[in-house]
Amino acid sequence: MAKILMKGNEAIGEAAVRAGGLHYFAYPITPQSEVGEYLVKRLPEVGGVFVQAESEVAVGNMLFGAAASGKRVFTTSSSPGISLMQEAISYIAGAHLPAVFINIVRGGPGLGGILPAQSDYFQATKGGGHGDYRLLVLAPSTVQEAVDLVMLAFDLAHKYLNPVMVLGDGMIGQMMEAVEFPESIKETDDPMTMDWPATGCEGRDPRIIKSLYLDPQALEKNSFALADKYKKMKEEEVRYELYKVKDDCQVLLISYGTMARICQTVIDEMEEEGVSVGLLRPITLFPFPENEIREQAWKENIRAVLSVEMSTGQMVEDVDKAVQGRKPVEFYGRTGGIVPSPEEVKDYILKILGKK
Amino acid sequence: MPEAKLKIFERPKSFTDVVTHYCPGCTHGIIHRLIAETIDEYGIRGKTVGVAPVGCSVLIYNYFRTDFLEAPHGRAPALATGIKRVSPELIVFTYQGDGDLASIGMGEIVHAANRGEKITVVFVNNAIYGMTGGQMAPTTMPGQVTTTSPMGRDVSQAGYPIRMSELLSTLRTPAYIERVSVHNPHNVIRAKKAIKKAFKNQMEGKRFTFVEVLSTCPTNWGLTPDEAQNWLEDNMIAFYPLGVFKDTYYDNDEEGQK
Numbered sequence A: 001m002a003k004i005l006m007k008g009n010e011a012i013g014e015a016a017v018r019a020g021g022l023h024y025f026a027y028p029i030t031p032q033s034e035v036g037e038y039l040v041k042r043l044p045e046v047g048g049v050f051v052q053a054e055s056e057v058a059v060g061n062m063l064f065g066a067a068a069s070g071k072r073v074f075t076t077s078s079s080p081g082i083s084l085m086q087e088a089i090s091y092i093a094g095a096h097l098p099a100v101f102i103n104i105v106r107g108g109p110g111l112g113g114i115l116p117a118q119s120d121y122f123q124a125t126k127g128g129g130h131g132d133y134r135l136l137v138l139a140p141s142t143v144q145e146a147v148d149l150v151m152l153a154f155d156l157a158h159k160y161l162n163p164v165m166v167l168g169d170g171m172i173g174q175m176m177e178a179v180e181f182p183e184s185i186k187e188t189d190d191p192m193t194m195d196w197p198a199t200g201c202e203g204r205d206p207r208i209i210k211s212l213y214l215d216p217q218a219l220e221k222n223s224f225a226l227a228d229k230y231k232k233m234k235e236e237e238v239r240y241e242l243y244k245v246k247d248d249c250q251v252l253l254i255s256y257g258t259m260a261r262i263c264q265t266v267i268d269e270m271e272e273e274g275v276s277v278g279l280l281r282p283i284t285l286f287p288f289p290e291n292e293i294r295e296q297a298w299k300e301n302i303r304a305v306l307s308v309e310m311s312t313g314q315m316v317e318d319v320d321k322a323v324q325g326r327k328p329v330e331f332y333g334r335t336g337g338i339v340p341s342p343e344e345v346k347d348y349i350l351k352i353l354g355k356k
Numbered sequence B: 001m002p003e004a005k006l007k008i009f010e011r012p013k014s015f016t017d018v019v020t021h022y023c024p025g026c027t028h029g030i031i032h033r034l035i036a037e038t039i040d041e042y043g044i045r046g047k048t049v050g051v052a053p054v055g056c057s058v059l060i061y062n063y064f065r066t067d068f069l070e071a072p073h074g075r076a077p078a079l080a081t082g083i084k085r086v087s088p089e090l091i092v093f094t095y096q097g098d099g100d101l102a103s104i105g106m107g108e109i110v111h112a113a114n115r116g117e118k119i120t121v122v123f124v125n126n127a128i129y130g131m132t133g134g135q136m137a138p139t140t141m142p143g144q145v146t147t148t149s150p151m152g153r154d155v156s157q158a159g160y161p162i163r164m165s166e167l168l169s170t171l172r173t174p175a176y177i178e179r180v181s182v183h184n185p186h187n188v189i190r191a192k193k194a195i196k197k198a199f200k201n202q203m204e205g206k207r208f209t210f211v212e213v214l215s216t217c218p219t220n221w222g223l224t225p226d227e228a229q230n231w232l233e234d235n236m237i238a239f240y241p242l243g244v245f246k247d248t249y250y251d252n253d254e255e256g257q258k
């Protein structure tokens, strides 16, 4: 299919449709309301479901009910809305159901602002709601990658029977870029062929979809079943990209999403100035490319590792853990909707290298 | 002629062969049975999905031979909305207590009703939080003693009890709203009729149906089962009048929406 120019938020909506994600529940919030405005027209064309809920608490729980059908279900929201969905996310994880949550992150805490930020990293990767569970978290850095990862998110949600989050930011949502989609809408599996959805118990034993286990042995068993899935994700789903990571790199940048694109500009400019810097861009934030970061960071030529984020320092804790104290781990970040400029990142790198 | 024995009472097919955990004299079990009989009589067991609340009846899914989802506290109408919208061929019902529905779940029930979700809600009003040990509910009677209203519900602080059937019947969209009770056989029969009618409405594709059932909690009311039934009749019915609050058969509301 030919490339078309599309706004990030609309491309995300179309990507979900192409992935067979035809069941959408949402509540408006800036900076992602265009997704719903796009889908309210698009979904009826393909026999899909669009429900504007009364709150994000309800959205999350509608997804819970809808996910139990075995069909592909999703929502999009932004930070304060995602906070309200944490109850349902915890239950959906506990009940082993697939659902896709797309967070077009804005600055927080509280009502915060409406401009792009990466301050929901902890919430997305460390649980967010109560209980022993994780989300698989995908972080796109271009509109095309947002399209690809949204489609992948549905496959992974169904592979693991676990909620998957796509963690974008306001920049990805608002940017116009050329994107390409698969020709047709993906044919998804018939829930009648699955052994878990609530399809009505005609001809089989009834199914109970729940997260309640009053017997501690049973609850522990369910928690370890979840833990096994997260272990498998760590083994099979780590995704990342290296940019100009060379044998003479002095500083290894770790950055994701929109921020990683700016880091690429920094790297290109510094290369011309004779300073070799490389980037490892995590694409999955959970599972985190911990071993890959360690491998790169421990190389002789690396003098320091720098986590660059649109936050006051969240992912840096995971980078620190990966590097295990062998190399200095530095942090540079701006937040509140302020996106660090290439110049400030460059200055910080030069400072680390004692050149400023 | 043993074959000629007439079976006049048996377990509904939609029930599992499990003894419930309810306290002696609790009327949750009667309400369960009315739903199970309804499912049997309409032959819809294979396409029914129940949504359990958080409350004493959270384990309802162990007692029914239908698919079941277990919702977070108060959110059953949202789950029911989700599954019914994506699988409209199913018959979906929620079963919710008064803390679940009228307190923490007030937002979800009002909006599910107002959107006209094609689900059936069985609302069990026992004027108290049973599961957590007898705290005040939004439906607790004025002056009623609970563990969080030890001097009796003080309406100057807590307001008057919420009448859910009346409140929801102010909405234009719902198809059918009735309040019934199960404190004596006569009322049990009426309650069965209401539940059957609600399910029938849903099977016919009509919008939101709601049956409020006044129910006893002898344990937390501190009464014997007999006393609890009398207390319900003497105290609750005056404040929570029984009857039909909304029925599209009469007001033809679906026409009005065109």
Ligand SMILES: Cc1ncc(C[n+]2csc(CCOP(=O)(O)OP(=O)(O)O)c2C)c(N)n1
Pocket (backbone or CB within 6 Å): B054, B055, B056, B057, B073, B096, B097, B098, B099, B100, B101, B124, B126, B128, B129, B130, B131, B132, B137
């Ligand atoms: C979010 C949340 N808050 C509080 C609770 C604790 N809780 C469990 S049941 C319940 C009240 C249930 O009362 P009701 O709905 O009246 O049902 P009953 O037990 O009387 O049948 C509460 C407060 C919970 N499980 N989840």
Ligand code: SF4
Pocket (backbone or CB within 6 Å): B021, B022, B023, B025, B026, B027, B028, B056, B126, B130, B131, B216, B217, B218, B219, B220
């Ligand atoms: S505590 Fe009350 S509502 Fe709960 S089972 Fe016992 S009598 Fe029934």
